[in-house]
Amino acid sequence: MRTRVFKLFFCLLPLLLSLKPMEMEAQPKGYLYDEEKVLSYDLPDLLLGLDGKRIRTAEDWATKRRPEILRLFEKEVFGRSPKKPNPLRFEVVEEASQALKGKAKRKQILIHLEKGKKSLALNLLLYLPVRTKVPVSCFLTLNFLGNHTVHSDPAIRIPTSWVRDGNGAKNNQATDEGRGSRSSRWAIEAILDRGYAFATMYYGDIDPDFHDGFENGVHGLHSSSETNMRQSDDWASIAGWAWGLSRGLDYLETDSQIDGKRVALMGHSRLGKTSLWAGALDQRFALVISNNSGCGGAAISRRRFGETVKRINTSFPHWFCENFKKYNDKENECPVDQHMLIALSAPRPVYVASAQDDKWADPKGEFLSALEAEPVYQLFGHKFGVVKQPPVDQPVHGRIGYHVRTGKHDVTPYDWEQFVNFADKHLK
Numbered sequence: 268m269r270t271r272v273f274k275l276f277f278c279l280l281p282l283l284l285s286l287k288p289m290e291m292e293a294q295p296k297g298y299l300y301d302e303e304k305v306l307s308y309d310l311p312d313l314l315l316g317l318d319g320k321r322i323r324t325a326e327d328w329a330t331k332r333r334p335e336i337l338r339l340f341e342k343e344v345f346g347r348s349p350k351k352p353n354p355l356r357f358e359v360v361e362e363a364s365q366a367l368k369g370k371a372k373r374k375q376i377l378i379h380l381e382k383g384k385k386s387l388a389l390n391l392l393l394y395l396p397v398r399t400k401v402p403v404s405c406f407l408t409l410n411f412l413g414n415h416t417v418h419s420d421p422a423i424r425i426p427t428s429w430v431r432d433g434n435g436a437k438n439n440q441a442t443d444e445g446r447g448s449r450s451s452r453w454a455i456e457a458i459l460d461r462g463y464a465f466a467t468m469y470y471g472d473i474d475p476d477f478h479d480g481f482e483n484g485v486h487g488l489h490s491s492s493e494t495n496m497r498q499s500d501d502w503a504s505i506a507g508w509a510w511g512l513s514r515g516l517d518y519l520e521t522d523s524q525i526d527g528k529r530v531a532l533m534g535h536s537r538l539g540k541t542s543l544w545a546g547a548l549d550q551r552f553a554l555v556i557s558n559n560s561g562c563g564g565a566a567i568s569r570r571r572f573g574e575t576v577k578r579i580n581t582s583f584p585h586w587f588c589e590n591f592k593k594y595n596d597k598e599n600e601c602p603v604d605q606h607m608l609i610a611l612s613a614p615r616p617v618y619v620a621s622a623q624d625d626k627w628a629d630p631k632g633e634f635l636s637a638l639e640a641e642p643v644y645q646l647f648g649h650k651f652g653v654v655k656q657p658p659v660d661q662p663v664h665g666r667i668g669y670h671v672r673t674g675k676h677d678v679t680p681y682d683w684e685q686f687v688n689f690a691d692k693h694l695k
């Protein structure tokens with residue numbers, strides 16, 4: 268009997284070890300995970316202008332409705348961001364013609380931001396494929412734990428800005444121990460093999476991911492002590508990270524080896540919300556990908572499936588602008604919903620990726636946003652190509668791309684394979 272219990276314990280050990288606190292939190296209790304219980308709702312009309320007139324042409328969308336919706340998202344959801352800074356200076360701090368076993372060239376760039384006496388520097392890591400004609404298309408991404416965590420390459424610089432503890436970080440400082448700890452999420456070699464450059468920035472360089480009263484990062488850079496009174500539509504952290512992505516693109520546009528007109532944005536989870544907002548604000552991004560972005564990203568808020576507006580505003584009070592809190596438990600009163608955020612990418616190709624077990628992010632709601640955004644793409648003569656959610660692991664690559672893969676909240680090589688296929692179709 269004793270040996271049987273012992274054996275059972277050892278059989279279950281890998282499962283027990285896999286239940287780390289973060290994963291256990293993935294589906295918090297007390298929220299809706301049952302499709303049958305989703306209440307009916309009406310989405311704000313994507314193509315009805317604020318003047319009551321219906322939008323019927325691509326031109327009317329681009330000149331009338333798009334700016335209206337963009338302003339609503341600024342005012343009610345993400346907050347208003349400042350313009351491109353001046354001066355903006357780029358410094359190549361490290362360069363190697365042979366990296367990743369000869370597969371890549373590596374460049375590390377500091378993006379220097381200045382405002383009066385204050386300054387901030389953002390690290391950008393860039394790998395370029397060696398066997399491709401330049402200029403090349405590029406994926407630009409943000410990472411959660413520092414550039415050095417995306418690959419075990421010993422030359423990647425370690426951030427000096429605030430980092431969440433764990434994965435080699437101690438006392439909110441990254442260490443060498445974290446090197447490569449998140450490499451499973453970044454199919455860098457596969458991306459290079461397909462002829463794309465890969466660029467990444469650490470989101471904490473741009474703005475630390477905790478409620479610091481908006482004193483540090485890009486918010487601190489822009490605030491002045493006399494007028495530190497925040498307005499209800501001032502930018503919060505997601506808008507800050509999105510603004511940082513545009514600074515990354517500012518650099519990429521100056522690099523002769525990169526085709527600045529073919530830069531694809533990719534972000535996961537909170538950074539998937541960020542890539543959608545960055546792509547909406549900055550139309551220089553040629554393609555936009557959101558992976559498992561959920562509430563405040565691709566998922567329809569009015570469904571209240573998984574994470575809700577109230578819950579996200581409570582757990583992460585620094586992500587959205589103050590006005591967004593008005594919609595806690597009042598999603599139906601918000602003048603926008605997330606299909607409109609997807610539509611702001613139009614007519615550029617946009618990709619929404621979900622994971623079957625990531626109920627917290629509402630895979631069905633993520634799909635429905637993509638579907639509901641299609642009428643705008645149709646004004647430009649583009650299609651999505653489906654009317655109902657495709658089965659798992661069966662990607663659809665119209666001008667809008669979508670897949671729901673088996674598995675949990677994560678970024679996998681399978682996801683990257685679909686993103687690169689999608690980019691091949693639309694960027695090459």
Ligand code: GTR
Nearest residue numbers: 535536537538561562574579
């Ligand atoms: C969760 C949050 C989600 C998602 C995720 C992440 O805790 O509730 O909205 O953004 O974090 O970014 O990993």
